[in-house]
Each structure stands twice: as structure tokens, then as C-alpha cells.
Amino acid sequence: MKKKSMISFGPGASSLILIFVVLALSTLGMLSLMNSRNDIRLSERSVQVTQAVYALQTAAEEKRAALDALLATAAKEAGDQEAYAAALEAALPEDVTWEDGALCWEETDGFRSLSCALEALPLGSPERTRWIRFELTAVTEEVW
Numbered sequence: 001m002k003k004k005s006m007i008s009f010g011p012g013a014s015s016l017i018l019i020f021v022v023l024a025l026s027t028l029g030m031l032s033l034m035n036s037r038n039d040i041r042l043s044e045r046s047v048q049v050t051q052a053v054y055a056l057q058t059a060a061e062e063k064r065a066a067l068d069a070l071l072a073t074a075a076k077e078a079g080d081q082e083a084y085a086a087a088l089e090a091a092l093p094e095d096v097t098w099e100d101g102a103l104c105w106e107e108t109d110g111f112r113s114l115s116c117a118l119e120a121l122p123l124g125s126p127e128r129t130r131w132i133r134f135e136l137t138a139v140t141e142e143v144w
Contacts, residue, residue, distance in 0.1 A: 053136060056114040059107045064118060064129065067096065067103055071120060071128040084123055102132060113137050 070091055078084035089098045096105045099117075107114040117133035 052109055052112060056107045056109060056112060056136070060114055060116050060134070063096070063105060063107070063116070066093075067118060068128050075123055075128070078123070081123055085120075088120065103129070104133075108139075111139055113139055 071088060074084055074087040074091060078087050085098075085101075092098060092103070096103050098104075101120055103118045103120060105116050107116065113136070115133055115135045115137070117131070118129040119132045121128055121130060
């Protein structure tokens, strides 16, 4: 008959396993903390970008309202379409251009640019303007 040998782990093996478990849990905890911090930074950046974009859109809508009031005034003063266009062109703010029946301007904050264009509808239309361009672009620098 063969003699069976018993393998026994001494008190050192359980300490090593305990140290390994503690190190593994500490590593996972640090990774979770780093992931949470990165998520917070990303969320804060997302809030900043969203607020900046909404600020540009608000400025564009306020400009549209001012231009609509300008169109209403020009419509009252003008009798026909040509006089309407001439009165409108004379009263436009400096940052708005008149290009082929469209009022064009750009809102920018240095990082983003909102290109806007409104079609000036003919006299007698229920609405005075209609968006034909409302494009947001990011201003980037090429790094080479």
C-alpha cells in the first residue's frame, strides 16, 4: 500500500492570499475613482459646451427678432417689393448682409461659429422670414 501524502499550507499562504485580495480590491477601487473623476470632468465640459451653443442660438434668435421688427417697419414704409428691399437694405445693422434676398450673419464665441441666413419673404406673407441656414461649426486649429 502506498502512503498518502498530505499537502498543507502554512500560515504564510493565507496571508499571501489576503494581501493579493486587498491589492486587487485597492486597484479596482482606484480605477473606479479615476473613472468617476473622468466622468465628472466630461459632464462639466459637456455642460459648458451646451451652454455656449445655447448662448449662440439665443443670440441668433434675438437677432432674428430684431430683424423681424426691422422688416415690419420697412414693410409699413414701402409700397412695393423693390421699395421694401431698398428700405430694408438701408436699415440693416453692420454685421448683417443682404445677399440674394437673404439676410446673412454669423454668431461666434471664439470656439464655435453659428452661420445664419434668413430668407426675407415677400410682402403680404403671413411670416416675414424663414431660416435657410442655421449651421453650427467648431473652430479648430490644425496641429502638425
